[in-house]
Amino acid sequence: MTTTVHTIEIADLSIGYKTRNGAKTIGHRMSATVRGGELTCLLGRNGAGKSTLLRTMAGFLPKLSGAVSIDGKDMSEYSAAKMARTVSIVLTEKPDTGNMTVAELVALGRSPYTGFWGRCSDDDRRVAYRAMATVGIGELARRRVASLSDGERQKAMIAKALAQQTPVMLLDEPTAFLDFTSKAEVMRLLRQISHDTGKIVFMSTHDLDLALQAADTLWLMDNGGKLATGAPEDLALDGRLEAFFGHGDTVFDTATGLFVMNHATTTATTVGGLRDRRYDMLCKALRRNGIEPADPCGATPEVEVAEGGYAITTGNGLQHAATIAEVMRALCRNRQQQ
Numbered sequence: 020m021t022t023t024v025h026t027i028e029i030a031d032l033s034i035g036y037k038t039r040n041g042a043k044t045i046g047h048r049m050s051a052t053v054r055g056g057e058l059t060c061l062l063g064r065n066g067a068g069k070s071t072l073l074r075t076m077a078g079f080l081p082k083l084s085g086a087v088s089i090d091g092k093d094m095s096e097y098s099a100a101k102m103a104r105t106v107s108i109v110l111t112e113k114p115d116t117g118n119m120t121v122a123e124l125v126a127l128g129r130s131p132y133t134g135f136w137g138r139c140s141d142d143d144r145r146v147a148y149r150a151m152a153t154v155g156i157g158e159l160a161r162r163r164v165a166s167l168s169d170g171e172r173q174k175a176m177i178a179k180a181l182a183q184q185t186p187v188m189l190l191d192e193p194t195a196f197l198d199f200t201s202k203a204e205v206m207r208l209l210r211q212i213s214h215d216t217g218k219i220v221f222m223s224t225h226d227l228d229l230a231l232q233a234a235d236t237l238w239l240m241d242n243g244g245k246l247a248t249g250a251p252e253d254l255a256l257d258g259r260l261e262a263f264f265g266h267g268d269t270v271f272d273t274a275t276g277l278f279v280m281n282h283a284t285t286t287a288t289t290v291g292g293l294r295d296r297r298y299d300m301l302c303k304a305l306r307r308n309g310i311e312p313a314d315p316c317g318a319t320p321e322v323e324v325a326e327g328g329y330a331i332t333t334g335n336g337l338q339h340a341a342t343i344a345e346v347m348r349a350l351c352r353n354r355q356q357q
């Protein structure tokens with residue numbers, strides 16, 4: 020059995036804003052495809068045009084030229100009603116929800132199906148409750164939206180989009196303003212939704228580290244409106260990721276597949292003793308402080324990882340440290356005295 024994969028294809032698409040003197044072009048002749056069943060993250064610096072692209076793909080903003088097609092059909096052929104059943108969008112702005120409860124907000128996602136008076140059937144309510152359960156906010160159903168934390172409200176907005184039951188979900192910075200754990204949770208949830216349902220989940224974000232770990236496909240949009248797309252690993256291998264985000268001492272670390280701060284080391288210290296996790300962490304702390312850990316080659320190391328702590332041998336004699344912080348302070352003191 021073959022299953023059709025949902026797609027949004029942009030072809031020679033130029034985006035931007037019509038002005039009195041013509042047009043302000045933000046993205047120029049971009050071509051790429053978003054596929055269903057994958058989490059696609061759109062990354063770019065402030066002002067690159069991520070929101071402009073998302074809004075154009077949602078049909079909220081007219082394109083300047085080129086084409087956007089959803090499942091092979093040009094977007095202009097979709098009626099407003101068909102669009103509402105095809106594309107849901109989650110924006111960053113706080114929704115004006117008045118006194119609404121979470122359940123009422125999520126049920127609004129059913130409006131493309133509820134007819135003129137917007138009355139929810141039992142089936143519509145079931146869909147809304149299922150969406151809240153998927154996002155993990157079932158217990159918030161009766162809470163006023165205005166009383167939610169940023170993370171809870173963001174999840175409610177994702178549940179509303181899910182309740183809309185569209186094959187396409189577009190999200191503009193759904194992880195903005197969230198704490199690190201909530202960011203990771205929302206990203207994981209969106210990845211799961213795309214994989215489990217085959218939906219297109221296309222989101223913009225500034226959370227590079229999380230996107231590198233969660234996205235199946237990245238779209239990198241530069242401030243000249245050019246686009247590079249691919250799996251994070253392919254973009255790493257061909258150098259485009261590093262070219263895009265590498266900057267000064269921030270370099271791409273192929274071992275972890277993440278960007279790291281590169282600390283230039285200006286001096287060295289010999290490290291020996293037990294090769295456990297403390298050894299690795301000690302080496303990390305030394306490098307972070309510009310000190311290269313070196314092999315003592317059989318001699319007494321300056322720092323030895325021992326049972327229950329660290330032994331430091333310097334010009335001041337032998338000292339003991341219980342933590343890496345104490346080792347670093349002892350080494351610094353010694354260097355200042357030299």
Ligand SMILES: Nc1ncnc2c1ncn2[C@@H]1O[C@H](COP(=O)(O)OP(=O)(O)OP(=O)(O)O)[C@@H](O)[C@H]1O
Pocket residue numbers: 036043045063064065066067068069070071072
């Ligand atoms: N209504 C508008 N009219 C004219 N220019 C606009 C309009 N809205 C946005 N812009 C400009 O378009 C460019 C792209 O803006 P956009 O909001 O799409 O960028 P972004 O990548 O989403 O940025 P950020 O990461 O800061 O949210 C910016 O230079 C912005 O000033």
